[in-house]
Amino acid sequence: QKEVEQDPGPLSVPEGAIVSLNCTYSNSAFQYFMWYRQYSRKGPELLMYTYSSGNKEDGRFTAQVDKSSKYISLFIRDSQPSDSATYLCAMLYNNNDMRFGAGTRLTVKP
């Protein structure tokens, strides 16, 4: 079983839709959870960072963590064509050891 599972998509939605991206994990030692956005031909950029179970909101983005279910989500409201990218979930359980999902490719159509 992979430590981090993420549906690779691709996912295509119309502009304005609510997007839900998800990851599951198997290692309960993961404590910190991140979402990265990666545009084509670029490195990943940090979008959201959470520690505890619950929701964290930043503009149109909401990160949700459910440690009991080992499940994390990223919601994008009012999606825009500029949100089209690959979204990577990542999890950290010590200072250096980070595990990534395979990434979900999202396309938002005008």
Place this chain on the structure above:
Amino acid sequence: ETGVTQTPRHLVMGMTNKKSLKCEQHLGHNAMYWYKQSAKKPLELMFVYNFKEQTENNSVPSRFSPECPNSSHLFLHLHTLQPEDSALYLCASGKTGGAGGETQYFGPGTRLLVL
């Protein structure tokens, strides 16, 4: 752009060549990382340096040789690579030694093609 730069951005090399990838971070971080990103696969951690000391080597073949002369610079020396080594090589930096949960910031990557 983040405070992590990588050169070159693109590299094509033959299997007998020797080349080096360079990474520089301007964020005052003390940890630096090399990752390999292949199509449809998760990022693979290759090497970790904390305060210039290598603390992790994830069973990377010896044809990849890292060098960290100081906390701001990281190199990946390449020699006698194989076509399956073609990938995007990403450098990242972060803080370490704190309470934990320090995130990593990535450079734009070097797209490597081995012929």
